[in-house]
Amino acid sequence: MGCVLTKKAKHPPGYEDPTILASETSFTVNEVEALYELFKKLSSLIIKDGLIHKEEFQLALLGNHQKQNLFVGRIFDLFDVKCNGVIEFGEFVRSLSVFHPNAPEAEKIEFAFKIYDLRQTGYIEREELKEMVLAFLHESELILSDDVVETILDQTFSQADLNQDGKIDPEEWKEFIRRNPSLIKKMTIPYLK
Template structure:
């Protein structure tokens, strides 16, 4: 990745004092400062304006700025708190904090729920779940038959849709996570405790391995997590 021009130094959009960010996130002040260096690196990788655009975010996650990926799109949308199409430094640190090993579990559960709630209706509907499962499989190049995908989705809903209304609300989601904690294991990135200039990848290899191991039983605890 290229380097930001000198005119950008000290003028990072959304910059906040490390002491403040450390007090409001699981990061220490030194980790916040390290994240600032990482942010500067990412924010000039394609467009040198001190902001992280979706293409730069995609490049950091999957080493590809062009390939369409639903998972990357959803992560970016949730990082883009101001809904202005870019991620500034404050948004970057606060959002990434959810993935810290010391972050509140409730915050992880809520973030994961919003990740699957593609249409932002406050519910996870069957079709949304299926889209996310297909996106995971596509990114991993794991090919499953339509019947197996349908079985994965059906079993998840039988387990989660306690009210039987064809959708998963936040309370049902929390109950599902209690029964299957692995659902939110990709919400914790251990290397956030040892931050470097390499972006903490969200690559879903562990989830894919779980799917491969449990395909025969279509275990929902490993299908999504």
């Protein structure tokens, strides 16, 4: 009687067991397995190496891998937890979990803060917010005068910078979001459930 060989599925670098990922995220095992299928598609859009490169991420979200987008770039950087220029499967699932309908609001608030904290100082400074507002306007093809942009910044800082030190810290951000919950509404992707 001969040995029976079973072909073991080859997984890309950074692959993690769906059961473990489900236990660490808001996803079920079935959802993690479905995300693996999506991950395989995304990670082979340009380079077939089982990793999502920034160009593939941009192509998936924008339909163009060459167009620069500050928001997409920031989200990629936050998903790339290891800071190695690629997103592995485990990073993808853990990071995407913040957008799950069952993810705690505190995680959504923290993630949104990190998006705006461009220089990763632990504060959102006026110039960072201005960069994000200008990027949003440019990407939306909206044109506002410099005076209107400055008014938006002034109003945001008057509401959010409670201690008036010229920067928004994480606690001030949490309070600002609690008073303006619509700001994180897009932090939930309903079809992830």
